[in-house]
Structure formats: C-alpha cells, structure tokens
Amino acid sequence: MDFDLTDEQKLIKETVRRFADEEIIPHARDNDVHGRFPADIIAKMGAIGLLGGVVPERYGGSGLDFIADAVIFEEIGRACSSVRTIVSVQVSLAELSILTWGSEGQKTRFLPGLCKGEILGAFALTEPHAGSDAAGIRTTAIKKGGGWLLNGSKTWISTGNRADISIVFAKTSPEAGAKGISAFIVGKDSPGFTSTEIKGKMGLRSADTASLFFHDCLVPEDAMLGKPGDGLKIALASLDNGRYGVAAGCVGIIQACIDASVKYAKEREQFGRPIAGFQLVQDMIARMHVDAEAARLLVYRAGHLKNKGVRNTLETSVAKYFASEAAVRAATDAIQVHGGYGYSDEYPVERYLRDAKVATIYEGTSQIQKLIIGEHLTGIKAFV
Ligand SMILES: Cc1cc2nc3c(=O)[nH]c(=O)nc-3n(C[C@H](O)[C@H](O)[C@H](O)COP(=O)(O)OP(=O)(O)OC[C@H]3O[C@@H](n4cnc5c(N)ncnc54)[C@H](O)[C@@H]3O)c2cc1C
Structure with missing residues (x-):
C-alpha cells in the first residue's frame, strides 16, 4: 500500500492548485454574488487539458488515472464548487458515459x-x-420514422441551459419498468427541446441549473447511447463516476475550510491573544483535519479500485456519503471559527457551507448512499 502521490500526480496537483489560485479563487465570490456562469474559466481549463480526465488521448482526453482525476476535483473544489460541479458533470458524467x-x-x-x-x-x-427513485421517470421516447420522439421534462439539471449535448434518460418500453429505460444524446438544437434556468438556489450560484422540456422532440436514431433498455444501467454506472468527483470536490471544500480557519484563527485576537491558542478553537480545526484526511483516503481507495477496473459502487458511496457530510460539518465549524465575520460574504466560509450542502443531495442523497451501503452489507435492498 503506497499513500504517496506519484511524481506525475504531484505535478498535476501543483499545476491545478496554481490554476485554481490564480484563475478561479479571485473570481469565486463575485461570480457567486452575481450568479455568473464561469464560461471563461471552463474554456481555459479545456485549453490546458483539465477537462480531459481519464479519457484516452486518442479521443482528445488527458489519459489520466483516477487518482490524478480526484486530485484535480479536490483542487478545483477547494477553490469553487460551482466550477467543480460543471467540471464533474462534463468529465465524470458526460465524457465517461460516452x-x-x-x-x-x-x-x-x-x-x-x-x-x-x-x-x-x-x-x-x-x-x-x-x-431518488430514478426508475420512476416518466419521459418517454418512441420510435418515429428514422428517429426517436421524446416527450417529458427533467429538472435540476446542472449545465442544462448551457450544454451543447445532454444525456437524457427516457422510457422506451414503459411496460418493462426499470428495464425499459434508454439513454439518448440530445443536441441543444433538437426541435422540440427547450430549457429554463432554476433561480434562487442556496448555493452553486454560478453553476447553471435548469429544467429541460421535450415536446415532440425528434432526435436521430443514432442518438441512442448503448442499447434499448440499457438506460438505468448507464445511469447507475455513471453515478458511480459522478459521486467520485463529488466526494473528491468535498475533500477540497474541507481543505479550504482548514486553510481559511487556520489563517483567521492566527490573525484574530481575543482576550489579548490569537484565538488559535484557544483549545476549543483548535478542537474545531483538528476535527476538520481528521475529516479531510479520512475523506481523502476514502476517495483514493475508490479511485484505486476504479484504476483496477473493479466494481466500486460500495466504496464510492462510502466516500461520497462521508466526504459530503464532513464538508458540511467543516464549513459549519469554519463559520464558527470566524465568529460574526464568518456569517458574512466578506469571508468565503459561508459560501463553502451553501455549496457543501448540495453535495449531500445531488448524485444520490446521503440517505440513498446509506441504503446502497446497507444493501451491500445485508444483501437486502431497502429502497424499493
Ligand atoms: C443544484 C442541483 C444540481 C443537480 N444536478 C443534477 C443533474 O445534473 N442531473 C440530474 O439528473 N439531477 C441533478 N440534480 C438532482 C438530484 O440528483 C436530486 O435532487 C436528488 O437525487 C434527490 O432527488 P429529489 O430532489 O427528487 O428528492 P427526493 O427523492 O424526493 O427525496 C426527498 C427526501 O426523501 C429522502 N428519500 C427518498 N427516497 C428515500 C428512501 N427510499 N429511503 C429513505 N429516504 C428517502 C431523500 O433522501 C430526501 O431526504 C441536482 C440537484 C440539485 C439541487
């Protein structure tokens, strides 16, 4: 067992860290306040190969291993969870599904x-x-001429308004239940496809979140991803990859909470000395550190299995559940360390909390992760 990053992974970490410090962090607060989609940052990331993930170079990817992939998500998550969410959807869900x-x-x-x-x-x-009940989707796709006709709607779709292509799940054989779902690659210019922005989110304010509508939306026959009936299998396998990126991003949030809290606690004086010298303040910082270390190792464990091509649903759910809940704990404590100042957007810690919370909800809630873990341990499925 080797807990060290390889030289290549270390280099990637340093490169992404520098990019995050120089290109993402300086704009994170402003983009959050104005709900501004960071299109320029995403374009720059694409140009320097940070969106290529584990996709082989012959398809234009970066050909990385999954640990290097996690390192990228952690460093971006440390800077801005909106950017990390956009990258996760792009890399872990869209690219890896295709x-x-x-x-x-x-x-x-x-x-x-x-x-x-x-x-x-x-x-x-x-x-x-x-x-949570993904098999209960109602969007349908029926064969029409040389293509498929989609009808229905989707909600809470990250990058949904901006995306050039969406991987859309629809029932092609409603009578077959979960086995009657298929996946389609739907272009944004497809006739009958529209989208609207979901406003008023607690966090992830510079990420785009959308409702999608399909009204007699016609896509070509070759838009189907996989075979008819593969849809739920594709969705669940893709979520194993998506959850991995979310977990790694949450390690980044916890690290950002530690960095901000240590800095502030050493600067802020009360009772004639830095608050970092108070044991109860150190208790909060120490708990964040323990959570960061544990979450990071859980992510690497899942990544190690992914590198070996071994089934990793259990390990990925454990990592996602632990890291997302730990990120909420760390952000709550980071606000506490900052006292009243932590409650304002003068410091980034309130954004960390707003952004961390969604990680316990999207790509499967914490409850669903625990049911997945429970099923693996007991052999009994508790969520049908
Ligand atoms: C900002 C944001 C971005 C998102 N991005 C995407 C995206 O890109 N693509 C996409 O497809 N979806 C996306 N989602 C949707 C997200 O995956 C869902 O919100 C999530 O899966 C939960 O579904 P729900 O909101 O319908 O809650 P529900 O499923 O209605 O759950 C409500 C509550 O009931 C609990 N619950 C449900 N079933 C059970 C059960 N069997 N046992 C115990 N408790 C249960 C849940 O844990 C939760 O606490 C996004 C959501 C948000 C908020």
Missing part, C-alpha cells in the same frame, strides 16, 4: 470537443416526480 457506452462514431464525434471544453455536456436523469 466513453463507456458510446459507439465508436459517438466517441469520435463528441469526446474531443468535450475534453477541450469546446462543447459542454449535461446529464439529465432527475424529473419533477422522480429524484
């Missing part, structure tokens, strides 16, 4: 553009009536 399930034609058509950030991707599973 890489794993796409035809050779779909891979060569979409992956180079996604990896370079020239096109943006979204992953559209959730519907107004079907969140």
Whole structure:
C-alpha cells in the first residue's frame, strides 16, 4: 500500500492548485454574488487539458488515472464548487458515459470537443416526480420514422441551459419498468427541446441549473447511447463516476475550510491573544483535519479500485456519503471559527457551507448512499 502521490500526480496537483489560485479563487465570490456562469474559466481549463480526465488521448482526453482525476476535483473544489460541479458533470458524467457506452462514431464525434471544453455536456436523469427513485421517470421516447420522439421534462439539471449535448434518460418500453429505460444524446438544437434556468438556489450560484422540456422532440436514431433498455444501467454506472468527483470536490471544500480557519484563527485576537491558542478553537480545526484526511483516503481507495477496473459502487458511496457530510460539518465549524465575520460574504466560509450542502443531495442523497451501503452489507435492498 503506497499513500504517496506519484511524481506525475504531484505535478498535476501543483499545476491545478496554481490554476485554481490564480484563475478561479479571485473570481469565486463575485461570480457567486452575481450568479455568473464561469464560461471563461471552463474554456481555459479545456485549453490546458483539465477537462480531459481519464479519457484516452486518442479521443482528445488527458489519459489520466483516477487518482490524478480526484486530485484535480479536490483542487478545483477547494477553490469553487460551482466550477467543480460543471467540471464533474462534463468529465465524470458526460465524457465517461460516452466513453463507456458510446459507439465508436459517438466517441469520435463528441469526446474531443468535450475534453477541450469546446462543447459542454449535461446529464439529465432527475424529473419533477422522480429524484431518488430514478426508475420512476416518466419521459418517454418512441420510435418515429428514422428517429426517436421524446416527450417529458427533467429538472435540476446542472449545465442544462448551457450544454451543447445532454444525456437524457427516457422510457422506451414503459411496460418493462426499470428495464425499459434508454439513454439518448440530445443536441441543444433538437426541435422540440427547450430549457429554463432554476433561480434562487442556496448555493452553486454560478453553476447553471435548469429544467429541460421535450415536446415532440425528434432526435436521430443514432442518438441512442448503448442499447434499448440499457438506460438505468448507464445511469447507475455513471453515478458511480459522478459521486467520485463529488466526494473528491468535498475533500477540497474541507481543505479550504482548514486553510481559511487556520489563517483567521492566527490573525484574530481575543482576550489579548490569537484565538488559535484557544483549545476549543483548535478542537474545531483538528476535527476538520481528521475529516479531510479520512475523506481523502476514502476517495483514493475508490479511485484505486476504479484504476483496477473493479466494481466500486460500495466504496464510492462510502466516500461520497462521508466526504459530503464532513464538508458540511467543516464549513459549519469554519463559520464558527470566524465568529460574526464568518456569517458574512466578506469571508468565503459561508459560501463553502451553501455549496457543501448540495453535495449531500445531488448524485444520490446521503440517505440513498446509506441504503446502497446497507444493501451491500445485508444483501437486502431497502429502497424499493
Ligand atoms: C443544484 C442541483 C444540481 C443537480 N444536478 C443534477 C443533474 O445534473 N442531473 C440530474 O439528473 N439531477 C441533478 N440534480 C438532482 C438530484 O440528483 C436530486 O435532487 C436528488 O437525487 C434527490 O432527488 P429529489 O430532489 O427528487 O428528492 P427526493 O427523492 O424526493 O427525496 C426527498 C427526501 O426523501 C429522502 N428519500 C427518498 N427516497 C428515500 C428512501 N427510499 N429511503 C429513505 N429516504 C428517502 C431523500 O433522501 C430526501 O431526504 C441536482 C440537484 C440539485 C439541487
């Protein structure tokens, strides 16, 4: 067992850290306040290969291993969770779904553009009536002429308004239940496709979140990803990758909470000395550090299995559950360390809390992660 990053992974960490410090952090507060989508940052990331993830170089990707991938998510998550969310959806959900399930034609058509950030991707599973119960989606796709006709709607879709392509899940055989779901790559210019922005979010304010509508939306026959009926399998396998990026991003949030809290606690004086010298303040910082270390190792453990190509649903759910809940704990404590100042956007810690909370909800709530873990341990599925 080797807990050290390789020289290449260390170099990637330093490079992404510098990029995050210079290009993301200086704009994070302003983009959050104004709900501004960081298109320029995403374009720059694409140009320097930070959106290529584990996609092989022959498809325009960076050909990284999953630990290096986690290192990138952690460093971006340390800087801004809105940017990390956009990158997670692009890399873990859009690119990896196409890489794993796409035809050779779909891979060569979409992956180079996604990896370079020239096109943006979204992953559209959730519907107004079907969140945790993904098999309960109602969007339908029926064969029409030489293509598929989609009807229905999706909600809470990250990058949904901006995405050039969305991976959309729809029922092609409603009578077959969970086995009757298929996946489609839907272009934003498809006739009958519209989207609207979801406003008033607690956090992730510079990330785009959308409702999507399909009204007799016609897509070509070759828009299907995988085979008819593969949809739920694709969705669940993709979520194993998505949750990994979320967990790694949450390690970044915890690290940002530690960095901000240590700095502030050493500067802020009460009772004639820095508050860092008070044991109860050190208690909060120490707990953050323990959570960061534990979460990071859980992520690396899941990444190690992914590198080996071994099934990792359990380990990824453990990492996602622990890291997201720990990020909320760390951000709450970081605000506490900052006292009244932590409650204002003069310091970034209130944003960390608003952004951390969604990680316990999206890509499967904490309750769903615990049910996945419980099923693995008991052999009994408790959520149907
Ligand atoms: C900012 C944001 C971005 C998102 N981005 C995307 C995206 O890009 N693509 C996408 O497809 N979706 C996305 N989502 C949707 C997200 O994945 C869902 O919100 C999530 O899966 C939960 O579904 P729901 O909101 O319908 O809650 P529900 O499923 O209605 O759950 C409500 C509560 O009930 C609990 N619950 C539900 N079922 C059970 C059960 N069997 N046992 C115990 N408790 C249960 C849940 O844990 C939760 O506490 C996003 C959501 C947000 C907020």
